[in-house]
Amino acid sequence: MDNSRKFNGVDYKNTFAQRISAMHKLVGQVLSAQICNGDHILDIGGGPGMGARIIDEMGIKATVTNIEPSTTINDVPDLLSVEYISLQISLKEALDTRMPYSADCILMVSSAHEIALCNNLGSMENKKMFFHDLDSFIRKNLVPGGKMIIGFPNYSKMRPWQR
Numbered sequence: 717m718d719n720s721r722k723f724n725g726v727d728y729k730n731t732f733a734q735r736i737s738a739m740h741k742l743v744g745q746v747l748s749a750q751i752c753n754g755d756h757i758l759d760i761g762g763g764p765g766m767g768a769r770i771i772d773e774m775g776i777k778a779t780v781t782n783i784e785p786s787t788t789i790n791d792v793p794d795l796l797s798v799e800y801i802s803l804q805i806s807l808k809e810a811l812d813t814r815m816p817y818s819a820d821c822i823l824m825v826s827s828a829h830e831i832a833l834c835n836n837l838g839s840m841e842n843k844k845m846f847f848h849d850l851d852s853f854i855r856k857n858l859v860p861g862g863k864m865i866i867g868f869p870n871y872s873k874m875r876p877w878q879r
């Protein structure tokens with residue numbers, strides 16, 4: 717299966733996004749200390765503009781470009797402070813596509829695993845190829861001194877054994 721199509725036709729916001737809403741809150745907390753008005757963000761694998769939604773909820777006037785190959789990108793978020801650009805392409809396609817700007821911040825929330833799987837190789841090779849592509853994307857599209865924020869779904873601040 718082409719992994720980039722896994723979420724095609726899925727009401728992502730009302731299904732997966734609800735399950736990982738605790739992680740989205742954590743990402744929001746991290747972002748609030750790292751980005752400010754006027755920032756330009758590239759959200760890799762943002763589904764239905766989840767990065768834009770999180771930043772908009774904080775009232776930050778940023779520009780967010782969503783790089784998302786599946787049809788979830790057609791679920792365009794209703795935003796107040798964020799300017800939103802959607803590009804229906806994969807990370808690999810984005811490597812050969814001119815981005816609308818150099819980013820102050822690259823965001824990748826809960827999408828690293830899916831993107832790596834798209835390489836359709838063994839698990840080590842998938843990871844190697846993923847990091848190679850991510851490194852190329854960062855070199856091309858992140859301003860010097862820019863930030864990269866990655867969210868993983870199995871991370872939670874309040875794991876039971878940490879309480």
Ligand SMILES: C[S@@+](CC[C@H](N)C(=O)[O-])C[C@H]1O[C@@H](n2cnc3c(N)ncnc32)[C@H](O)[C@@H]1O
Binds near residue numbers: 720763764767
């Ligand atoms: C679990 S969802 C996370 C969506 C969103 N970032 C969030 O936090 O809710 C993973 C996303 O990665 C996207 N994706 C899969 N393969 C991709 C690729 N090769 N390049 C970019 N995004 C990809 C999927 O379509 C899906 O929207």
